[in-house]
Amino acid sequence: MQGSVVAGGRGEELKTGFPGARVVYAVADQRVAGSGGDVILLADHLSKIKSMLTVNTSPVAQAVVGGKLLAHDCSLTVANHRETAVYRGNRRQLLAGLASRFAGGDGTGLVTWNSPSGGFFVVVTLPFPAGDELLEFSARQYGVLWTPMRHFYDGTGGRHQARLAYSQLTPELIETGLDRFAALVADPRSRSAAPG
Secondary structure (H helix, E strand, O other): OOOOOOEOOOHHHHOOOOHHHOOOOEOOOOEEEOOOOOEEEHHHHHHHHHHHHHOOOOHHHHHHHHHHHHHOOOOHHHHOHHHHHHHHHHHHHHHHHHHHHHOOOOOOOOOEEOOOOOOOEEEEEOOOOOOHHHHHHHHHHHOOOOEEHHHHOOOOOOOOEEEEEOOOOOHHHHHHHHHHHHHHHHOOHHHHHOOO
16 A cells, blocks of 8 residues: 555644544545455545444534634644643643652652653652552542553553643642652652552
8 A cells, every 4th residue: 555644643732622532533545455456545445444443433523623623724733722832831840840859859869750742641750669559648648649650551561650640730730739749759658558
């Protein structure tokens, strides 16, 4: 098959229109040879496969996303400009906050994190396991929630990692959450709440 299929963009652009819609686009106007030798549009072939896998995409979700695109010259970037700016600002604030709180000041020098170019989460690696027991302790003692990354791995991956969300938070809540998360990491009881 010649040509290319282009789908999506960065997460912060795609999920700002209507995140639950799960609507995606593809440039699929290429002609391809079917299994019987007949030449059809790639879009028609993809449509058959999609109908077998997902039943149907919600017409309401498609209409909402389509309406947003039509209102903004069919540009997802323009349609999501305001939301994307908020997410980028939140990401910058979270990364700066982690740097100011854990720049060697955690006493171990072992707290690290990724610096994503998009999306809604930062993954922090801790010097102790970050599982469900620590999450429960974190919620009860510090009032801060995060996601244990081990749930996204098969086997033992992500065992020391916590996923911090920043998309739907105000700047004030980001600072409060970081203060509480830093206190959790500094608390010696966190090690015992995180079984090895």
